[in-house]
Amino acid sequence: MAVQPEGTPCWADAMFGDLEGAKSFYGDVLGWTFGESSSEYGNYTQAYADGKAVAAVVPPMPGQEGPSQWCLYFASPDAAATAAKIRENGGELLMEPMQVGEFGTMCLAREPSGAVFGVWQAGAHEGFEATAVPGAYCWAEVFTREPEKTDAFFPAVFPYTAKQIHDEAIDFRMFNLGDQTVVGRMKMTDDFPPEVPSYINVYFTVDNCDDAVAKATKLGGVLRFGPMDSPFGRFAAISDPQGANFSVIDITTTSGDMPNIKDVP
Incomplete structure (x- = not known):
């Protein structure tokens, strides 16, 4: 799938204290298979449905342990500009825009009522490779x-x-x-x-x-x-x-x- 228009949900990931447990659960419930964990990126592990990347799971970084939750990312052509709009409109940045290798640029934010979400400026990783099919x-x-x-x-x-x-x-x-x-x-x-x-x-x-x-x-x-x-x-x-x-x-x-x-x- 190509880079999505600004504001389109384009990726989802979640942090799990028991990564293997999460892989086993979602593998059984959603039919996911998993790629190799990337130690360079904190053991970030992509999930696949029928060979297409549909989400990712990751263990918490030291000091970031907390309740597990899914994070939805919205597409942006310019993560820094979106981060500025988030601030200007009463949102809170939890993670400033950060480049993730060649894959893209991300930030994490909380909207004014408290829901956490991500912003993704695509590089080599454009987001979901499939949507609205089983497992996606x-x-x-x-x-x-x-x-x-x-x-x-x-x-x-x-x-x-x-x-x-x-x-x-x-x-x-x-x-x-x-x-x-x-x-x-x-x-x-x-x-x-x-x-x-x-x-x-x-x-x-x-x-x-x-x-x-x-x-x-x-x-x-x-x-x-x-x-x-x-x-x-x-x-x-x-x-x-x-x-x-x-x-x-x-x-x-x-x-x-x-x-x-x-x-x-």
Whole structure:
């Protein structure tokens, strides 16, 4: 896949204290195989679905041990310029733009409601080699308790327009690049324990949602929500054995009417 337009989700990785455990879990649940760990880059290890790079896992650097979580990266033609916009619009830089060999330039940030994300300026590594196929990234949503902050921030940093789903049951917004919807925003309800901070929930595609859930729970994962049918696919939210949240979705099994979506002025 070529370099993605600015603001497109283009890569995902996660830090795991038990790297081998993570490889075993995701290998079974998502069918991933893994490349060689790159000792030059902190044992960064790419994950592959059917031979295509779809994500990466990495052990924590000394002093960076903490809860595991998936980090979604957004494409940028200029990571330094994006970092400046993040600062100007109330975000916090957790890692200044840093060149990663010939692969590209990255930074890590926290948006004003607390969700952590990455920015990736592609070099030799352009990002996902496949999306929306079994084992690959499909979709992501910013889960936030303060949607007004998130809604102001992302279109100020990236060239997004916004649409809102009109449904009394949920507060859900979608950010678009042109005609393409690239990321969603969900207001967290009281169903979420108060200690759970805002975060970006990453969806990986699977052949069969129920089978993926059964594998995940058998291996020590925790089912958080679903499986549930939707017009977009049958999906479920899971926490892996090391606490990283993610979702699985079978996009071939759809049900129900598409929601009422309106432009945000």
